[in-house]
Amino acid sequence: MTQSQTGPTTSELSVAPGAPAAAGLPAGTDVAAVAHPPVRHRGGAWSNFRRRVAKNTGAVIALGVLGLLVVIAVIAPWITPADPNQQDLRSVLLPPFSDGYLLGSDQLGRDILSRLIMGTRVSLLAIVLALAVAMVIGVPAGFLSGFLGGRFDMLVMRLNDAAMSFPPLLLAIALVGVLGPSLRNAMIAVGILLAPRFLRLVRGVVIGLKEETFVEASRSIGTRTRTIIVRHILPNTLSPLTVAIAVTAGYAMLSEAGLSFLGLGVQPPDASWGSMIREGFLYVGRAPWLGIFPGVLIALTVFTFVTLGDGLRDALGREERTES
Amino acid sequence: MLRFLLLRVLTTIPVLVLVTFVVFGLVLLIPGDPAVTIAGPDATVEQVAAIRERLGLDRSLLVQYWDWVTSAMSGDLGTSLYTSRAVATSIGDALPVSIALAGAALLVSLVIAVPTAIVSALRRGTWIDRVATLGSSLGIALPSFWLGLVFVLVFSLTLGWLPATGYVPFATDPAAWVTHLILPALTLGIAGAAESTRQLRGSIIGVLQQDYVRTARAKGLRGRMVVGKHVMKNASVPLVTVLGLQITALLGGAVLVEQVFGVPGLGQVAIAAVTTRDIPVIQGIVLVAVLVAVVCNLLVDLVYGYLNPKVRPR
Numbered sequence: 001m002t003q004s005q006t007g008p009t010t011s012e013l014s015v016a017p018g019a020p021a022a023a024g025l026p027a028g029t030d031v032a033a034v035a036h037p038p039v040r041h042r043g044g045a046w047s048n049f050r051r052r053v054a055k056n057t058g059a060v061i062a063l064g065v066l067g068l069l070v071v072i073a074v075i076a077p078w079i080t081p082a083d084p085n086q087q088d089l090r091s092v093l094l095p096p097f098s099d100g101y102l103l104g105s106d107q108l109g110r111d112i113l114s115r116l117i118m119g120t121r122v123s124l125l126a127i128v129l130a131l132a133v134a135m136v137i138g139v140p141a142g143f144l145s146g147f148l149g150g151r152f153d154m155l156v157m158r159l160n161d162a163a164m165s166f167p168p169l170l171l172a173i174a175l176v177g178v179l180g181p182s183l184r185n186a187m188i189a190v191g192i193l194l195a196p197r198f199l200r201l202v203r204g205v206v207i208g209l210k211e212e213t214f215v216e217a218s219r220s221i222g223t224r225t226r227t228i229i230v231r232h233i234l235p236n237t238l239s240p241l242t243v244a245i246a247v248t249a250g251y252a253m254l255s256e257a258g259l260s261f262l263g264l265g266v267q268p269p270d271a272s273w274g275s276m277i278r279e280g281f282l283y284v285g286r287a288p289w290l291g292i293f294p295g296v297l298i299a300l301t302v303f304t305f306v307t308l309g310d311g312l313r314d315a316l317g318r319e320e321r322t323e324s
Numbered sequence: 325m326l327r328f329l330l331l332r333v334l335t336t337i338p339v340l341v342l343v344t345f346v347v348f349g350l351v352l353l354i355p356g357d358p359a360v361t362i363a364g365p366d367a368t369v370e371q372v373a374a375i376r377e378r379l380g381l382d383r384s385l386l387v388q389y390w391d392w393v394t395s396a397m398s399g400d401l402g403t404s405l406y407t408s409r410a411v412a413t414s415i416g417d418a419l420p421v422s423i424a425l426a427g428a429a430l431l432v433s434l435v436i437a438v439p440t441a442i443v444s445a446l447r448r449g450t451w452i453d454r455v456a457t458l459g460s461s462l463g464i465a466l467p468s469f470w471l472g473l474v475f476v477l478v479f480s481l482t483l484g485w486l487p488a489t490g491y492v493p494f495a496t497d498p499a500a501w502v503t504h505l506i507l508p509a510l511t512l513g514i515a516g517a518a519e520s521t522r523q524l525r526g527s528i529i530g531v532l533q534q535d536y537v538r539t540a541r542a543k544g545l546r547g548r549m550v551v552g553k554h555v556m557k558n559a560s561v562p563l564v565t566v567l568g569l570q571i572t573a574l575l576g577g578a579v580l581v582e583q584v585f586g587v588p589g590l591g592q593v594a595i596a597a598v599t600t601r602d603i604p605v606i607q608g609i610v611l612v613a614v615l616v617a618v619v620c621n622l623l624v625d626l627v628y629g630y631l632n633p634k635v636r637p638r
Binding site (some may be wrong): 014025158159162163165166167168169170171173174175176177178179180181250254257258261262263264274279280284285288291292294295297299300301302303305306307310 | 497614
């Protein structure tokens, strides 16, 4: 996917070397960019970012692993060897490599491999939901706060301080406790918890961009504010946001697993990796593998997100690296 | 310094006021009529009315908030809907346990993180650094409750070295207190250590690139002197920031670890309250936890101001 899109954008860059991405270039080159309608330079910083990501081995491998997980999640119902909720009380707590149960069976005789495969779908959906909530709250608030500044900014930042003074998991537990336990409520709570991360990031990036020469240049030739936002500011927040998404996804997954482990997330008979650890915990003495497998999967996935986040951060242009 | 202290204390007030709004507002988030929801599906009309009266839901919102805040300030957090115990008493019993666990975990995380970060930053790019970085990424990725499960499996069930669950107060039996605390503290501390190692390593590398470090080296100061006198002194400032972040995170993470090891701390009380929708208890716990976190962070900031005169206002 990345490769097919790098082609055209590289040629765009060669046509217009003074694209918005080249904010660090001397002012002389910028004039050309301003003189032409900047439509064709859209996403300059973004395409540079993508090119650098493609060169980062760690990030590429991590993207591959995530792609595989997404594929598994999408086709899950068709590849499970057995019905993940099919009970068989004659074959409970079978060890791995048993006949018909590659990774063993749980306390109700359900196939663990099938439940892990279906759990992939639940766990990834949970991340998407939490990230969506976090971004819907955090990104516009951060953008307005950074762009407008003044009293509004002060108000938002005070609210943000208050939100960040809550011990993260405890606030989620309280919210779920009030709203009632379900995967949806759990992930809304986690999303609210993660929103300040996006808020601070976007605010920082926008404040930095407001001072950039190319934004000032654009404003000085009379570009309307709306156009400046759409053409210059929004595209340049994309790559830092991508880094934040990767890093935050790991936290979202751990939070979902934690809440489901406490019984506040996904409800039986559905399973996420976190809720499978909960079940495994009850049988730790008799069937330790029950809890071990889902934990390994969570650890590997979060590790992939962390590696991806590190790789993406390295791929950011120097001008985009704000504290986050 | 006095002015900085006053100013810093004053800025926490609006944050605390906002926090009380949020904690109080939890009741408003209950879908439908809170009294009906809390009473459960089988409750009679009288029971619902009794709950409504006990929670004060029949009065105006502002009056409710004011009553709640003023009694909370005098130490009265209401009574549990489920056990009819004073919320403050339940929290008072559980808080020392949580603080002991969080404190021990903080110790574990610092003992791991500080040396690892120093070695890894000084030997940047070598295999030691790579192993440490990989280890800290893995440490972040491991779900703490799962790590606890593995510890129970290995150290309690297989080797039989340490008790798997439970808690013994220090006053009853100090030795048992320690053995019961080791596994939970290790579990909680490892997650914190991973995060701290990454942040500390970054800040030490930042200090190493400073001009004054180059100057110190250039004038022929021995490596150990440079690190001891210049690098560590300046890198200790970010360590204080890391401490502040850690305290808030540990208080949250403790909930999971307490559940795994059956430690009767705030987390256990919180989970019990959440499963029974015991709103006053939930509100009380969140409020107390935030207070602890805010006070700890205030102390951290004051230490920070003491160590680094640049952040003090003039």
